[in-house]
Amino acid sequence: MTGSLRIKGNEDAALAIFLLAASVAFCILVPLAWPLDPLRGDISATFKPPMTVVGDALHPLGTDQLGRDLLARLGLGTLVSFGIVLIAALISVVLGTALGMIAGYYGGWVDALIMRLVDIQLAVPFILLILLLVSVLGPSMTNLVIVLGLTGWAIFARVARGRTLEVRELEYIDASRAMGLSDTTIIFRHVLPNIIGPQTVLLTLDLPRLIILEASVGFLGLGVQPPMPTLGNLIGEGRSVILIANWLVLYPGLMIGALVIGCNLLGDWLVRRAESKVS
Amino acid sequence: MKGLRFLLSRAAQGLIVMFGVSALVFFALFLTGDPAVLMMAPDSTAAEIDAFREAMGFDDPIIVQYGRFLVDALQGDLGSSLRYSRPAMDLLAERLGATALLALSALLWSSLLGFLLGAIAAVRKNSPIDFAIRVISLLGQAVPVFWLALMLIILFSLNLRWLPSSGYGSLGHLVMPSLALGAYYLSAITRLVRSSLIETLGENYVRTARAKGLTEWRIVVRHALRNAMIPVVTLQGMYLASLMGGALVTEIIFAWPGIGRLAVEAIQNRDFPVVQAVVLFAALVFVVANFLVDVAYTWLNPRIRL
Numbered sequence: 001m002t003g004s005l006r007i008k009g010n011e012d013a014a015l016a017i018f019l020l021a022a023s024v025a026f027c028i029l030v031p032l033a034w035p036l037d038p039l040r041g042d043i044s045a046t047f048k049p050p051m052t053v054v055g056d057a058l059h060p061l062g063t064d065q066l067g068r069d070l071l072a073r074l075g076l077g078t079l080v081s082f083g084i085v086l087i088a089a090l091i092s093v094v095l096g097t098a099l100g101m102i103a104g105y106y107g108g109w110v111d112a113l114i115m116r117l118v119d120i121q122l123a124v125p126f127i128l129l130i131l132l133l134v135s136v137l138g139p140s141m142t143n144l145v146i147v148l149g150l151t152g153w154a155i156f157a158r159v160a161r162g163r164t165l166e167v168r169e170l171e172y173i174d175a176s177r178a179m180g181l182s183d184t185t186i187i188f189r190h191v192l193p194n195i196i197g198p199q200t201v202l203l204t205l206d207l208p209r210l211i212i213l214e215a216s217v218g219f220l221g222l223g224v225q226p227p228m229p230t231l232g233n234l235i236g237e238g239r240s241v242i243l244i245a246n247w248l249v250l251y252p253g254l255m256i257g258a259l260v261i262g263c264n265l266l267g268d269w270l271v272r273r274a275e276s277k278v279s
Numbered sequence: 280m281k282g283l284r285f286l287l288s289r290a291a292q293g294l295i296v297m298f299g300v301s302a303l304v305f306f307a308l309f310l311t312g313d314p315a316v317l318m319m320a321p322d323s324t325a326a327e328i329d330a331f332r333e334a335m336g337f338d339d340p341i342i343v344q345y346g347r348f349l350v351d352a353l354q355g356d357l358g359s360s361l362r363y364s365r366p367a368m369d370l371l372a373e374r375l376g377a378t379a380l381l382a383l384s385a386l387l388w389s390s391l392l393g394f395l396l397g398a399i400a401a402v403r404k405n406s407p408i409d410f411a412i413r414v415i416s417l418l419g420q421a422v423p424v425f426w427l428a429l430m431l432i433i434l435f436s437l438n439l440r441w442l443p444s445s446g447y448g449s450l451g452h453l454v455m456p457s458l459a460l461g462a463y464y465l466s467a468i469t470r471l472v473r474s475s476l477i478e479t480l481g482e483n484y485v486r487t488a489r490a491k492g493l494t495e496w497r498i499v500v501r502h503a504l505r506n507a508m509i510p511v512v513t514l515q516g517m518y519l520a521s522l523m524g525g526a527l528v529t530e531i532i533f534a535w536p537g538i539g540r541l542a543v544e545a546i547q548n549r550d551f552p553v554v555q556a557v558v559l560f561a562a563l564v565f566v567v568a569n570f571l572v573d574v575a576y577t578w579l580n581p582r583i584r585l
Contacts, residue, residue, distance in 0.1 A: 119292060120299035123562045127524035128542060129303075132554055135546040136310050136317060209521075212423045216528050219425050220543060235426055239532075246433050253426035260421045 013269045019262030023255070027082055030075025038076040039227050041067035047245045062247045064237070070251060077229030078255055081218070084145050084230075085210045091149025092210075093203055096156025097195060101187050103157065104164025114157065121154040126209075127216055134222050141224050144217065148210060159202055160195050167194045201274060205267035208260040215256055231256050282577045289573045293566040300562040304555040305348050309341065318361060318551055357559065358552035360545075367556035370541060377447060378537030381456055382526050389461035390468055397472025398504070402495055404477060412469060419466030424525045428459035428532045445534040456533045460525050467518055468511065475507040482506075505579065512575050519568050523561050 031038070036057060045054040045067040052059050061070035103114040133147045167173065168191070176186050211231075217223040218232020219239075226233055231252050238248030308314040315332035323331075336344060351357070357367045400412040435455060436444035446452050479485065480503055488498045527539030534540070538557055545553035 116292070116295055116299065119296045120303065123296045123300055123565045124303065124558055125521070125524040125527070125561050125565075127527055128558050128561055131543070131546050132304070132307055132558060133310070135549070135554070136307055208420070215423050216425065216524075219423070219528065220531065222546070232423075235423075235429070239429060242429060242433060243437060246437075249426070249429050249433075253422055253430070256423060256426065257418075257421040261417060264417065264420060 010269070012265045016262045016265035016269060019258050020266065023078065023082075023259050023262065026255075027075055027078035030071060031079055034069075034072050034075060036069035036072045038068065038072035038229060041069070043067050047241070049245075050247050061251050062245065064245070064248055065241055070248060073229040073234060074251055074255060077231050077234050077252065078259075080141075080224060080228060081211070081214055081231040082259065084141065084148065084224070085207065085214050087145050088148035088152065088214075089203060089207060089210055091146070092152035092206070093156050093199060095150070096153035096158075097160045097192075097199055099153065100157035100160025100162075101164045101191055101195065104161040105168060105183065105187055105191065111161070115161070118154040118157050121151065126151055126213055130213065130217055131220070131222055134217065139222050139225055141228075144214070144223050148214060152206065152210060155206065156199060156202060159198060163195050163198055164191055167191050197274070201267060201270045204263055204270060207263040207267075211256060211259050211263070285577060286570075286573060289570055293570055296566055297559075297562060300559060301349060301352060302345070304558045305345050308551055308555075313337075314551070318549055320549075352559065357556040360550055360553045362545075362548050362550045362553075367553045370553060371538060371556050371560055374536060374538045374541045377535055378526055378530070378539065380453070381460060381529065381535060381537060382522060384453060384457045385461035385464065385526075386522070388457065389465035393465045393468025394472055396465075397469045398476060398499055400469065400473040401476035401480065402499060409473075412473075416466040416469040419462045419469075423528075424459050424463060425528045425532055427462055428455065428529060431455045431459055432532075445532070447534070447536050452533075456529050456535055459532075460522070460529045463525060464518065464522060467514075471511045471514060472507065475510045476503055479503040479507040509576065509579050512572055512579060515568075515572055519565055523564070 036059075041063065042054065042057070043066070045052075045057075045059070045063050046065055048054060048059050048063040048067075050060060050062040050070075052062060054063075057069070059069050059071065061074060063069055064073070099114050099117075103111040129151050130147050133151075134143060137143045137147070173186060173190060176190055181189075214223065214230070215232035215235070218230040218234075219236040221233065221236055223232055224230045226237065234252040235249050238245065238252070242249055308317060311317055313332075315328050315335065315337050318335075319328050319331055332338060336347070339347075348358075355368055357371075359365060360367050360370055363370065396412050396415070400409045403409050432444045432455065435442040442451050442455055443449075444455075476499065480499070482503075485498055485503055488502050489495075493501075523539075526537065527542060529535065530537045530539035531543055538560070542554060542557040545551070545557065
């Protein structure tokens, strides 16, 4: 145990935690503490490149077509996007884990039905399904969270089911049943604790997919609507002025990269740690 | 015989999936209650909406409508585009070539390079070159396709002026979309081949081959690669859905006249019959590709009999 806190051999985890902590600090501190307004701009300060000073305001990342400060918009946009992704991920995990445990525990036709739903869900490209649902329901933050959450459950269900099948065969589950515990109690008290670990790892590895998905929907203009910034719609808006202001596209992309690399490194590290524990 | 039964049951599962997807795309239009209001322009009069509702048969019981939708779909009729007044299938067929060209070219270069990089990284495990390859594959998965595409445009079109920034028709037009779309896939394949090959290289028969004095590359090419391919092939099918999703965004950026652009335009124009057609088609490609993966799987590993 003593070695697990040392950085040597865990450079990946250190880098991952640094990237994630810095990103989270950025998206909380900038909206709280940065004085410039992310939604209202200074019309006399449009398309200023990074590190420009206008009047008494410094624009470290430059300004956009309406003279809004990119740092302020990027901070708020990261907060909005990451918030949407986290809530959606939570919906996916809870829904997928519940359905997966039910499928694995009861087996039979319940299992067959849920697993076919998983297959159906995975057969449609996520982005198409999300675009279809958002276009039917209308683009709003709530709809986006719900749709992202409801379309991401399948992979969690598949893994939870597999793990439940293993746990179900263990002796203490038989013992619990012999003691007359109800199925619900057994699932929550004895199956769930065995599943939480792997599901957390899976969640870390699934976050990048959600981050990029949310950004793609925003980029296509079907996510959260302007003037509210998100990582995706910042790039979408910057795209049309890429000739004169490439920083508007550059920085939101780097932010996405930091979040995704952080999650991927952390997830890979958690997987390796779990594997080395087993062996 | 067992292999055949496995494949037959997989085919049956594929049919069930297609049936489910058809229900999904059909009933999605009823989520807001009235598909007629959904499909008509927001400024339509009540009389126009009523006329449209009757013309589309939205007054019939919903099960009857779904039955009609299924029967038509099985005959290759997925309704008419509300915008172009042409069969949705025709629009799809016209755009198919462009998307296939983009997706297959991206798949081809990224698979070849991914296998090469993955094999090098596995053989030279923990060397500086392994580290470099790992960094490349981490970066390739880190950024969205559309951002990478925009960076390529800034570099190759705006600064260097080597390639056209959008359009369709020549090889030059294909380079950037194919690069952007393949990058994510390259990362995925490289990582998979590396980890799978490292595992295979630890097997007993590889040790035997080494003891016979074969060179490391000969062992990789002649003995290990075939077995290392099993997980790679299995995951190809899963990646296909994300490849199609990526193609959609790539086509928008480069004004590539494919199915992805058709889908996004249809969604923006509330042209739902076309959207339904695209989703059904994408699911069909996914199901067929995964079936082919199952066939390849059985062929690569005769021991696998589920």
